[in-house]
Amino acid sequence: MSERKPVAEGLFTWPSDEPQLIGARCTGCGVVTFPAQRSCPSCTGTEMAAELLPRRGTLWTWTVQGFLPKSPPYKGPETPKDFAPYGVGYVELRGAVKVETRLTTADPAELRIGREMELVILPFTTADGDELVTFAFQPV
């Protein structure tokens, strides 16, 4: 998987044995954004420092994407026939930020608000055959 490219530069450290999402913290008010951005939407400051985000957090809310998203913008390889619903949620990373993310499970029985979650990097092969990796969170 290490030869695969990330879906975008600057989203997470890769390749890495302990990958982390890359955010930015406002040096003025301490607010963290993900992805990193150059200005702070809270205090309007423009001094932002890159920050690697915690690898673990808790599930703040979730849903299951039940139908094949339209393409564009979606670049996944599924067809209406073989599409399998996927989980999506916000994971609260303590002291930092809540990040929106795909989840490794779409089973409502496994998805409980408050559950401990951990970052993983997963292969993401596009409909065009590009071999990429993206981030997701899995229940611990």
Place this chain on the structure above:
Amino acid sequence: MSSDDVAIIGIGIHPFGRHEATGMEQGAHAARQALADAGIGWNDVQYAFGGSAAAGNADTMVSQLGLTGLPFINVANGCATGGSALISAYNAIRSGAADVVMAIGFDKHPRGAFDPNPADFGLGEWYGDTGLMLTTQFFGMKIQRYMHEYGITANTLAKVAVKAFRNGSLNDNAWRRQPMSEDQVVNATMLANPLTQYMFCSPGEGGVALVLASTEAAKRLGASNAVFLKAASLRSRRFGSFEVFSPWLSLDRAGSPSVDAARAAFAQAGIEPGEVDVAQIQDTESGAEIMHMAETGLCADGEQEELIQTGQTEIGGRLPINTDGGCLANGEPIGASGLRQVYETVLQLQGRAGARQVPDAPAVGFTHVYGAPGISACTVITR
């Protein structure tokens, strides 16, 4: 009424749903109907504001309505396009720039969920590439959290949809006019847990036009049954609100733009939320209606469970909501949707709503739209 008030003297609509006509033609149809309702001609309109998200530039409609040379400003503000056209018309009258103004909204969207472009929302392509750019996910996640915090049940979500389709069945201009049972709604395909197919509205088609006038002009034109736009407000999001298309949220949560827009509208009107007799609020899906009830101040967080379970938001209830079937039964032609709410409110206040008329002569109406990327527009309307 006071001389500061803005009167709504004519309303027009093109039925919502799926049609042969272009979006622009549907808008022109609504405009002609609004003029007829006001008993005036296109020549009498001094200023116009209008918009659509996917059906062309509103100002080109003058080639169908008449080339009178009036100033016609296109408005593009996502789901608040209609609301923004209305606010512009309201301000034009209040400022004295004109005293007879049209606000118009129309649209025609392709079938299926919206397919927005990440760049239009300031997001990286990866967000759309990896399957996160869907409004349906946002609504599922927002109501999921809300149910967890405030004890709203899945059955209450179903009841909101059942009410919408029942009210839609009483509305000749609605798209979905077939009543549905709770079982049908609950057992439909799960699109974005906890929301099923029939708990979501669909992008659609339709057009609405309103003729507004100063109180003086309303008198001059002989408007007999006018109602008054007491307030029209628009707000964007503040830091910390939970909005659609957000790759991240702050740890501390703030109120939504709906909270701010509703507060501003009630303050401007000098009317309390408790005085509202009939409300049309954004029901992109069942959960949105529930959450927006509290965000707009019509009830407290969590109170919806009892209000809905005891039928208080039905047409005969204490707080009738989405009496025309809302977005669920009418679909969502983005440009027209907010003005449809005003159209219905005017009918209700004038006692012209027929089979779905709220009893006991409602005197105060309220409307609310919400949309990407975190905007809300509200109005307060009185007899």
